[in-house]
Each structure stands twice: as C-alpha cells, then as structure tokens.
Amino acid sequence: MNIDDFLTYIILPILSTSSLMVFIRFLIGPTLPDRVVALDLLITIGISIIAVYSIITHRPSFLDIAMIFALIAFLSTVAFSFYLEKRKRNE
Amino acid sequence: MNDIIIMVIISLGTLFILLAAIGLLRMPDLYLRMSVTTKAATLGVGLILIGLALYYMETSITTRVIAIIVFLLLTAPISAHVIGRAAYFVGVPMWKKTKIDDLKGMYNTKTHDLMSGLEDEEEEQPEAED
Numbered sequence: 001m002n003i004d005d006f007l008t009y010i011i012l013p014i015l016s017t018s019s020l021m022v023f024i025r026f027l028i029g030p031t032l033p034d035r036v037v038a039l040d041l042l043i044t045i046g047i048s049i050i051a052v053y054s055i056i057t058h059r060p061s062f063l064d065i066a067m068i069f070a071l072i073a074f075l076s077t078v079a080f081s082f083y084l085e086k087r088k089r090n091e
Numbered sequence: 092m093n094d095i096i097i098m099v100i101i102s103l104g105t106l107f108i109l110l111a112a113i114g115l116l117r118m119p120d121l122y123l124r125m126s127v128t129t130k131a132a133t134l135g136v137g138l139i140l141i142g143l144a145l146y147y148m149e150t151s152i153t154t155r156v157i158a159i160i161v162f163l164l165l166t167a168p169i170s171a172h173v174i175g176r177a178a179y180f181v182g183v184p185m186w187k188k189t190k191i192d193d194l195k196g197m198y199n200t201k202t203h204d205l206m207s208g209l210e211d212e213e214e215e216q217p218e219a220e221d
C-alpha cells in the first residue's frame with residue numbers, strides 16, 4: 001500500500017472525524033472554559049492535519065503554517081483565560 | 092521498510108488524537124476534559140510530526156519539527172494550568188462524584204492569593220520546640 005493512499009484514505013478521515021467530535025463539544029459546551037478547551041484541541045488537530053497534508057502534497061513549506069498555528073493556540077488560550085479572570089474580578 | 096515505520100508512527104499518533112477527541116466528548120467534567128487535551132493530543136501531534144520528519148529526512152525540516160514539538164511541550168501545560176485556574180475562579184462545577192477539592196477555601200476571592208493552609212501551624216511551631 002502506497003503511503004499517499006494510506007494517508008488519504010485512512011488517516012485523514014479519522015482526523016476529520018475527531019475534529020468533528022471536538023466541534024460538537026465546542027457547540028454544546030455548557031460553559032465558556034469548555035469552549036476554550038475545545039478550541040485549543042481543534043487547533044491542535046489542525047496542526048496534525050497540516051502535517052499529513054504536507055506529506056501528501058510533497059510541500060514542506062506548510063510546516064511554517066503549523067508553527068504559526070501552535071503560536072495562535074497558546075496565545076488565544078492565555079488571552080481567553082485572562083479575560084475570564086478579569087471579568088469575574090470586576091463584577 | 093522506511094514507509095512501514097512512518098505508517099506505524101503516524102497511525103499511533105492518529106489513534107491518540109482520536110482518543111483525545113472521544114475523551115473530550117465523553118468526559119463529565121471540565122477538569123477531566125482538560126487532562127485529555129493536555130496529554131493525549133500533545134503526544135499524538137508529536138508522533139505525527141516525527142513521522143513527517145522521518146518522511147523528508149532533511150535537516151531544515153527536522154529542525155522545524157523539533158521547534159514545533161518543543162514549543163507544544165512547553166505551552167500545553169502552561170495553557171492548561173491557566174485555563175484551569177480561570178475556570179476555578181469563575182466557578183465551573185465539578186463532577187458530582189468528585190471526592191476531594193483541596194483548593195476549597197484556600198483562595199482569596201478578591202485578590203486571588205493562594206493560602207497554604209499551614210498559617211496556624213507556623214505560629215504554634217516555636218512553642219512545640221521549647
């Protein structure tokens with residue numbers, strides 16, 4: 001079995017299914033921190049999808065986008081939690 | 092032979108990411124869900140990136156992969172700690188079967204200072220030495 005076929009027909013559907021499940025949690029999450037955690041995991045799965053797609057298309061320059069995604073995930077989580085604490089403290 | 096190793100490593104990483112997604116959907120509590128995203132997803136992404144580095148076998152790509160993995164390993168515990176602290180202050184409810192909450196009453200709700208719970212014992216300790 002070729003590695004491109006393996007990645008296209010087995011790995012990418014599994015990753016898409018898992019990102020769909022995380023998106024369901026993002027929609028039904030009862031509180032705001034649940035949604036922030038789901039968003040963090042969604043971006044982390046996006047990094048892995050970018051890595052697999054970079055193997056399929058033979059373009060290693062997609063890795064720069066993965067690095068920027070990792071930065072954005074960390075920054076968004078820290079900013080959301082800072083905003084949550086400030087909002088609670090000002091009430 | 093090299094392709095088979097890459098396939099096995101990427102399959103392991105995908106399995107861990109799938110388990111993390113199922114855990115995020117099925118866990119009953121925010122604090123349990125956070126443990127899933129911190130550990131399993133970081134390991135899965137790390138394994139997939141290692142598979143990518145083995146596929147290309149070039150120095151520049153391996154350097155970038157190592158940079159991404161180190162950055163993820165550094166930031167995943169920090170972000171989990173920060174969002175967990177914020178969620179505890181906001182008052183996200185715990186699972187109803189949770190037995191122990193060690194932080195209960197230890198945080199000052201106005202200034203967010205953490206007490207150790209040993210303030211009374213420090214005052215008594217010199218008397219015990221005498």
